[in-house]
Amino acid sequence: MLTGEGERAEAREVGGFRVYDTRTSTVCDLETVVPGKVSIYHCGLTVQSAPHVGHIRKEVVFDVLRRWLAHLGYDVTVVANVTDIDDKILAKAEANGEPWWALAYRFERELHQAYDALGCLRPTYEPRATGHVPEMIELIKVLIDRGHAYAATDGSGDVYFDVLSWPAYGELSHQAIGDMEPAADADPRGKRDPRDFALWKGHKPDEPETASWWTPWGRGRPGWHLECSAMAAKYLGDEFDIHGGGLDLRFPHHENELAQSTAAGQRFARYWMHNGWVTAAGEKMSKSLGNGALVSEVVRAYPPRAVRFYLAAPHYRSAIEFSDTSLAEATAALERIDTFVQRATVLVGPELASPVVPEAFAAAMNDDLGTPGAVAVLYTAVRTGNSALAQGDTDAVAASLAEVRGMLGVLGLDADDPAWAGSAQDDRLEGVVDGLVQAVLDQRAQARRDRDFAAADRLRDLLSGLGVEVADTPQGAEWSLRAPSTSTTTSDKDGV
């Protein structure tokens, strides 16, 4: 296990981001291919089911990274692929009796809803595997020409990467080829070596024809590892800065991506970042294990900003055990921060100082995205601000408020960020609003029974002034939000 292993950077001068690189197991200065720009590729979802909290942790981690690098002044490009063809997608679609592509689109939309629910910025480019078959075919041709790939010897239409032809194979996960297990992703019969992995999978008679594309090696569909190599090169060129994903992807997926791309003559990623897992009872939260808490359900139970806080606060390389207690603690902690922001804003008034980021916070974030240290600085600023509030020291309150808002902004947690508008919290508020309107309608009904039409009219006007339309039906009064341009002129007396 590499989680938590390796050195952590010492406190550095603010400004220079340092990153733990899985390949070298060291913390390095980020030296980007193009000064002032940073390019990031992180492996996206296989859209075979709704995203769980483990999936969205990866999105939150890379969203915080992106926001921090942008704060440092980098022009950031982010690519996250969508794997929209794969064994599990085909199997599930068949079991459901729906086209495989319909299932994939459906869960891709759910992924987008999860991004939005947790305030994650969408990637700059979000390429689908099925849209990049020509690029994959070209890459396979290069690998075959260079002697690193071959068509299966059993005529299945599979194409394999020849691991023994690439001595560096194993460099990312620090394994010797001789110690590796056979690759699990293809029929071993047509392979030269059991550890060779599939670049391309030949069409099988029981699979839908729409799930196959013509190639010089017959009809078939992409191997998972090849997709990412082809799409990373298309959008980021033959060398880019950071390649990311969950720890489980380090081997075989990322090892295979690295082998394919470098064997094809590309330099590929400079740094590899892997986030730790969200676990449930100590095991990786996973669709396959059926222990996944769906994002859509968790953001109904807890405020979405608190869920983000819960996922962003621990160090990205450590595991997070999923628990209601921790989510409740994150909710309470964020409420304390929000209470300070609200009270401070009332005191300081509308002319807020521009948000700033304290140096200690920046130093923690520059140290391999050290969010635990950064969050400690945030708590200190809230404590200092609360003391200043107690003393009525408006200048000190304003200074703390500027810091707290600056730090919340970088973490993607500023409550005023438009990302939170229309979040799942609205669903929770809907229930509250419905209860309040019903209470007013009950009072109005009572006023009508008492033939106090003036009071009934006042209550109706109150609701109308708030844009609430009331319709009297045989089942009782029903309410809806009025379209902005319409108005009501009827009186309760008219309705009696």
Ligand SMILES: Nc1ncnc2c1ncn2[C@@H]1O[C@H](COP(=O)(O)OP(=O)(O)OP(=O)(O)O)[C@@H](O)[C@H]1O
């Ligand atoms: N429990 C988890 N904790 C953190 N990251 C995760 C977790 N599960 C998946 N990821 C990451 O989410 C991204 C998309 O994963 P992918 O669609 O390949 O799911 P997966 O790992 O096959 O999930 P599952 O095991 O649930 O089927 C990858 O970068 C993966 O590492």
Ligand SMILES: [Zn+2]
């Ligand atoms: Zn990938």
